[in-house]
Structure formats: C-alpha cells, structure tokens
Amino acid sequence: MNFDFDRETEVVREDAGRFSVEVSDRWNIFTVPNGGYLISIALDAVGRMVPHPDPIAVSTHFMTRVEPGPAAIVVDVVRTGRAQTTATALFLQQGEPHFHTTATYGDLSVAGGPSRILGERPVIAGPDECVRGEGGMASEFLKHFDVRLTPESAAWATSRPTGTAMMEGWIRFVDGRPNDTRSLAVITDAFPPAVFNLMETGWVPTLELTSHVRARPVEGWLQCRFRTRFLMNRYLEEDGEVWDEAGSLVAQSRQLARVV
Amino acid sequence: MNFDFDRETEVVREDAGRFSVEVSDRWNIFTVPNGGYLISIALDAVGRMVPHPDPIAVSTHFMTRVEPGPAAIVVDVVRTGRAQTTATALFLQQGEPHFHTTATYGDLSVAGGPSRILGERPVIAGPDECVRGEGGMASEFLKHFDVRLTPESAAWATSRPTGTAMMEGWIRFVDGRPNDTRSLAVITDAFPPAVFNLMETGWVPTLELTSHVRARPVEGWLQCRFRTRFLMNRYLEEDGEVWDEAGSLVAQSRQLARVV
Numbered sequence: 001m002n003f004d005f006d007r008e009t010e011v012v013r014e015d016a017g018r019f020s021v022e023v024s025d026r027w028n029i030f031t032v033p034n035g036g037y038l039i040s041i042a043l044d045a046v047g048r049m050v051p052h053p054d055p056i057a058v059s060t061h062f063m064t065r066v067e068p069g070p071a072a073i074v075v076d077v078v079r080t081g082r083a084q085t086t087a088t089a090l091f092l093q094q095g096e097p098h099f100h101t102t103a104t105y106g107d108l109s110v111a112g113g114p115s116r117i118l119g120e121r122p123v124i125a126g127p128d129e130c131v132r133g134e135g136g137m138a139s140e141f142l143k144h145f146d147v148r149l150t151p152e153s154a155a156w157a158t159s160r161p162t163g164t165a166m167m168e169g170w171i172r173f174v175d176g177r178p179n180d181t182r183s184l185a186v187i188t189d190a191f192p193p194a195v196f197n198l199m200e201t202g203w204v205p206t207l208e209l210t211s212h213v214r215a216r217p218v219e220g221w222l223q224c225r226f227r228t229r230f231l232m233n234r235y236l237e238e239d240g241e242v243w244d245e246a247g248s249l250v251a252q253s254r255q256l257a258r259v260v
Numbered sequence: 261m262n263f264d265f266d267r268e269t270e271v272v273r274e275d276a277g278r279f280s281v282e283v284s285d286r287w288n289i290f291t292v293p294n295g296g297y298l299i300s301i302a303l304d305a306v307g308r309m310v311p312h313p314d315p316i317a318v319s320t321h322f323m324t325r326v327e328p329g330p331a332a333i334v335v336d337v338v339r340t341g342r343a344q345t346t347a348t349a350l351f352l353q354q355g356e357p358h359f360h361t362t363a364t365y366g367d368l369s370v371a372g373g374p375s376r377i378l379g380e381r382p383v384i385a386g387p388d389e390c391v392r393g394e395g396g397m398a399s400e401f402l403k404h405f406d407v408r409l410t411p412e413s414a415a416w417a418t419s420r421p422t423g424t425a426m427m428e429g430w431i432r433f434v435d436g437r438p439n440d441t442r443s444l445a446v447i448t449d450a451f452p453p454a455v456f457n458l459m460e461t462g463w464v465p466t467l468e469l470t471s472h473v474r475a476r477p478v479e480g481w482l483q484c485r486f487r488t489r490f491l492m493n494r495y496l497e498e499d500g501e502v503w504d505e506a507g508s509l510v511a512q513s514r515q516l517a518r519v520v
Contacts, residue, residue, distance in 0.1 A: 056495075057468035057516050059319035061346045061364050063339040078350070079323040079357045084467070086321045086360060088348070090338070097339045100346060102362055104321050104467055113494030114519060116458055118425060165378060198376055207344070207364060208317035210470045212516045214492050230509050232474050234373030235316075237512055249490050252497055254514055256317050256472045259374060 003177035004144055005186070009040045011048075017075045019045040025068035028140040033066050035099075035206045036189025037141070042089040042101040043182045045073040050085040052105035054181040059210040060101040066093060083107075108181065108216050121243045122225055125150050127170045131158065133192070145190060147171045156196040165198040165228035165236075167191045170221045179217045179244075187222055188240050188253035194228045195236055201259040204236075209255040211240075220245035234258050263437035264404055265446070269300045271308075277335045279305040285328035288400040293326050295359075295466045296449025297401070302349040302361040303442045305333040310345040312365035314441040319470040320361040327353060343367075368441065368476050381503045382485055385410050387430045391418065393452070405450060407431045416456040425458040425488035425496075427451045430481045439477045439504075447482055448500050448513035454488045455496055461519040464496075469515040471500075480505035494518050 008026060011019035021044075027037035039060050046055070070093070077087045089101045124130075130148030149169040155162045171190055173179075179187065188211045193204040223243040228236045240253035268286060271279040281304075287297035299320050306315070332352045339346050349361040384390075390408030409429040415422045431450055433439075439447065448471045453464040483503040488496045500513035 057321065059321070059362060059468065059470060061317065061319070061338075061362050063341065063344070063346050063364075078321075078360055081323065084323070086323050086357075088360065097346075100338055100348065100362055102319060102321050102360055104323075108493075111493035111495065114459065114461075114491060115493055116425075116491040117489075118458070118491075119489035165376075198378070199374065201374075208319065208470070208472070210319060210468070210514070212468070212497060212514075214490065214495065229377075229379035230474065230512075231374060231376040231378075232509065233368075233371035233375055235371065235474065237472060249492065252490075252514075254470070254472075254512075 003173065003175050005173060005177050005183060009037065009044050011041060011045045011073060013048065017049065019073040019075065021071050021073060023066060023068050023071050026140050027144065028068065033068060034141045034186065034189060035062060035209060036186035038066055038091065038099060039101060039185040040182060042073055042091055043103060043185055045075050046087045046089050046103050047182065049075045049077050050087055050105045051080060052085050052107050054106055054108045054213060054216070055103045056106045056108065056213050057104040058101060058185060060099055061208050062099045062206050064098050066098045121223065121247055122168065124168050124223065127221055130169050144174060145171055146174050147190065153197065161197045161199060163198065165194040167194045167197065167226045168224065170223055172221050178219045179222060181213045181216055184213055184217065184242060184251045185211060187224065187242055188251055191224060191226050194226045194238050195231060195259060198228065198231065203260045204257045205260065207256045207258060209253065211251055211253040213251050215248045215250045217244040217250040218246045231259070263433065263435050265433060265437050265443060269297065269304050271301060271305045271333060273308065277309065279333040279335065281331050281333060283326060283328045283331050286400050287404065288328065293328060294401045294446065294449060295322060295469060296446035298326055298351065298359060299361060299445040300442060302333055302351055303363060303445055305335050306347045306349050306363050307442065309335045309337050310347055310365045311340060312345050312367050314366055314368045314473060314476065315363045316366045316368065316473050317364040317470070318361060318445060320359055321468050322359045322466050324358050326358045381483065381507055382428065384428050384483065387481055390429050404434060405431055406434050407450065413457065421457045421459060423458065425454040427454045427457065427486045428484065430483055432481050438479045439482060441473045441476055444473055444477065444502060444511045445471060447484065447502055448511055451484060451486050454486045454498050455491060455519060458488065458491065463520045464517050465520065467516045467518060469513065471511055471513040473511050475508045475510045477504040477510040478506045491519070
C-alpha cells in the first residue's frame with residue numbers, strides 16, 4: 001500500500017462477511033471523519049465479497065456521526081447475477097449502526113452499447129488559474145488532496161458568498177494515487193458544500209448520498225461541479241458531476257443534507 | 261381502502277418484520293410490475309415499523325424482475341433517532357431477493373429553518389393543453405393515472421422523438437387518491453422514459469432509484485419533469501422533479517437505468 005487512501009481505508013476480514021477497521025482521524029473535517037472517506041471503507045469491505053470490480057451505484061444513509069477509532073463492517077451479498085452484484089454494508093461502532101450502504105457492482109470495462117451525450121463538461125479556469133483549498137480548520141481531510149476551486153467558487157472563503165450555490169474546480173490526491181471507481185466515492189464528497197456560496201452556515205451533515213459511476217477515470221485531474229438549487233426548511237440537495245482529463249463524465253452524485 | 265393504490269400496495273404482517281403481499285398485475289408495464297409501484301409496497305411495510313411518518317430519502321437497488329403474484333418483504337429497522345429512522349426492506353419471491361430498499365423517514369410537518377429556492381418550476385402547457393397518455397401496450401399501469409404530456413414531450417408517441425431526452429407534464433390518480441409522501445414513490449417512476457424522446461429503444465430497466473421527498477404535496481395535479489443528459493455505453497441517468505399545485509418542489513429523483 002503506497003498510498004494513504006488505500007492504507008487508511010483498508011479493512012481486515014474477521015470472518016465471513018464481517019470486517020474490522022480503524023477509522024483514522026486524518027480524514028476528519030473538524031472532528032468528524034468525512035462521509036466519502038467512510039463510504040470508501042465500506043466499499044473496501046464490499047469489494048472483497050463481490051465478483052464484479054466496479055461499484056456503479058452506491059447509496060449510503062447516514063444515521064449518526066462516526067468517531068475516529070475501531071469499527072466493524074458487516075457485508076451481506078444480497079444477489080449475484082451475471083452482469084451485476086448487489087451487496088449491503090452496515091457500519092457499526094460499539095455495536096451500534098452508524099451508516100448503511102447498498103452497492104451494486106458491475107464491470108465497466110465491458111460496458112458497451114449506445115452513447116448520446118447531451119450534457120457538456122463545463123468550461124472552467126484551469127488548475128493553475130484556480131485557488132488552492134487549504135482547508136483551515138478542516139485541514140486534516142484536505143491534506144490528502146490537491147483541491148483547486150475556481151475563483152468564483154472560492155469567493156465564500158476569500159471574500160464573500162457569490163449567492164450561487166456552486167463549487168467548481170479540480171482535485172487529485174497529493175500522493176499521486178490514481179483515481180479508480182472506488183476512490184470516486186470520496187471525490188464526490190470532498191469539496192466544500194456548495195451552499196457555502198449561498199449563505200453562512202455551520203455544519204452540513206449528509207443524510208443520504210448516492211453516486212453513480214459512469215466510467216473508469218483516466219489518470220490526472222478530476223474536474224468537479226457541485227450545485228444546490230433547493231434549500232427548503234433546512235434540507236438541501238447537492239448534485240455533483242465528476243469528469244476526467246479525457247473528457248468523460250465518470251461520476252454523478254446527489255446528496256440530501258441539512259444545514260445546522 | 262377506497263383507492264386502488266392503497267388496496268394494491270397493502271401488505272399483511274406475518275410476524276415481526278416480515279410481511280406478505282400479492283403483487284398485482286394491474287400495475288404492469290408490458291408484463292412487468294412498475295418499479296415505483298413495487299417501492300410503494302416496500303414503503304407500506306416499512307411505514308408500519310417506523311415511528312416517523314414521511315419517507316424523505318428512499319434508495320432502491322433492483323436486482324431482477326418481479327413477477328405478479330405472492331411476495332415477502334423483510335423489514336429491518338436499522339436505527340431510530342429523535343428526528344429520523346432508517347430501515348431496510350428486502351423484497352423476496354420464492355425466497356429469492358428481487359430488490360432492496362433503504363428508507364430514511366422523518367416528519368416533514370415539523371421541518372423548519374432556512375429556505376432559499378434557486379431553481380424554478382418550469383412553465384409548461386396546462387393539463388388541458390397537454391396530451392393524455394393512454395399507454396397502449398403499457399396500459400395496465402397507466403389506467404391508474406391521468407397523465408398529461410406536453411406536446412413536445414409526447415412527440416415520441418405522436419410523431420417522432422424530439423432529440424431532447426425530456427418528459428414533462430402532469431399526473432394525478434384517476435380515482436382521486438390524493439398524493440402523499442409515500443405515493444410520490446410511484447409518481448417518480450410513472451412517466452415514459454425520457455430517453456424515448458432521444459432514440460427508439462425497448463425496455464429501460466432501472467438499476468437504482470433514489471427519491472428525496474422535500475415537502476408534503478397538496479391535493480391536485482403534480483407537475484413533473486424527467487430528463488436524461490448522459491447515455492453512456494447503454495447506461496443513463498434520469499433526473500426527476502415533482503412539483504405540487506401550490507408551487508412547491510415535493511420530490512427529486514434520480515435513477516440509473518440501462519437501455520436494452
């Protein structure tokens with residue numbers, strides 16, 4: 001394991017379907033482990049149990065905060081078919097459920113059939129024209145990434161919110177780990193909440209996050225856009241799109257979160 | 261039970277957490293029960309096990325086709341908190357898993373806090389200027405609904421696909437059943453696939469569907485918009501927005517599906 005991400009999301013098999021892990025405090029945002037980091041741990045466990053290589057649809061419901069420290073993951077392979085396998089992972093600390101992930105795996109290397117691209121990859125400032133995210137108090141998590149926000153998206157941090165709930169920019173691991181279909185789980189939850197460009201708010205905990213992986217990413221930067229359109233009675237959606245340097249959409253995500 | 265939807269999604273409790281149901285063939289599209297109808301059955305079971313009234317985030321992974329006839333639903337209440345409860349439902353026929361739903365319930369009647377609406381309800385032709393969907397071969401399912409497609413959205417059926425993968429229009433139950441936060445599960449899967457306006461295709465089975473319920477709908481028509489932007493190697497996303505007559509966004513949905 002040459003890369004932080006792999007080392008710190010690695011689970012240990014205890015017995016059939018049961019895994020243990022030490023949740024690192026090095027992926028914290030403030031004092032809480034990042035949600036995408038936690039999903040990546042769950043997928044490390046699920047990936048060991050299923051015959052297909054790529055998590056193509058991953059839905060996670062977060063119930064209560066995870067703390068750094070020991071945890072267990074219980075994986076149930078619900079059904080294996082020729083093209084897909086669906087499995088669940090329940091993440092426990094001190095015997096109590098903290099989040100639940102359902103993942104459908106397939107093999108994107110053999111995907112074929114009609115393609116019609118109606119959406120466009122946004123044209124944004126290149127990484128060198130963007131603002132590097134340093135993270136400040138949230139820095140433990142961000143130390144693993146080179147995150148560059150467009151000047152507009154960085155407005156919340158450098159001047160004041162733009163009024164448009166959008167975060168756009170670029171991301172890659174600082175230690176050179178190439179992205180794959182599992183690490184996209186942390187990418188879709190790695191940018192500051194888009195709502196930071198709409199209003200001052202504190203914590204924005206995720207209730208539910210689903211990612212669809214559409215292609216295996218090539219090496220290099222990932223271009224991301226996260227947007228919120230409806231903040232209603234404290235609840236908001238955040239929609240994400242992730243593109244690789246080859247110009248392919250590699251993931252779409254949506255989360256339901258709450259400003260507190 | 262005065263309404264078809266309630267009567268035909270009603271489960272019977274067998275013992276703690278285990279329910280039975282007779283899947284009707286009256287919600288078929290061609291020969292297969294509609295996915296939103298099936299999720300509604302799962303939610304009838306889950307709703308009996310949880311203390312909160314509204315399914316606010318519902319994620320379903322479909323593994324294999326369900327047939328009309330007897331089925332079992334096994335519900336597991338994963339965690340109950342003050343504000344939310346998360347539960348899973350596994351749907352079985354002849355002992356085999358067919359789909360898996362994870363639902364987080366809350367109480368939208370007590371939701372409060374900041375609201376900022378950045379998206380707009382689309383301005384479309386009213387129900388009387390729209391084209392009523394008759395369903396043709398898919399008619400069993402559509403007999404339960406008054407579905408009106410905008411003339412543009414109906415192009416695939418009446419003339420030829422527009423080239424824009426969008427379906428917009430209106431929907432309500434024909435028997436006058438008012439919508440609630442459970443029935444929105446079927447609404448988000450009730451329109452013809454948006455991809456029908458992009459290309460001729462056959463079946464578009466859903467792999468994963470997540471709905472976020474944002475508000476309780478008032479009585480009357482629901483205005484819907486479903487869109488696909490990325491068809492890649494046979495896989496596509498379909499994003500849905502559902503608005504009520506009071507002008508509120510009541511649900512957002514996204515599914516990952518495959519054209520076959």
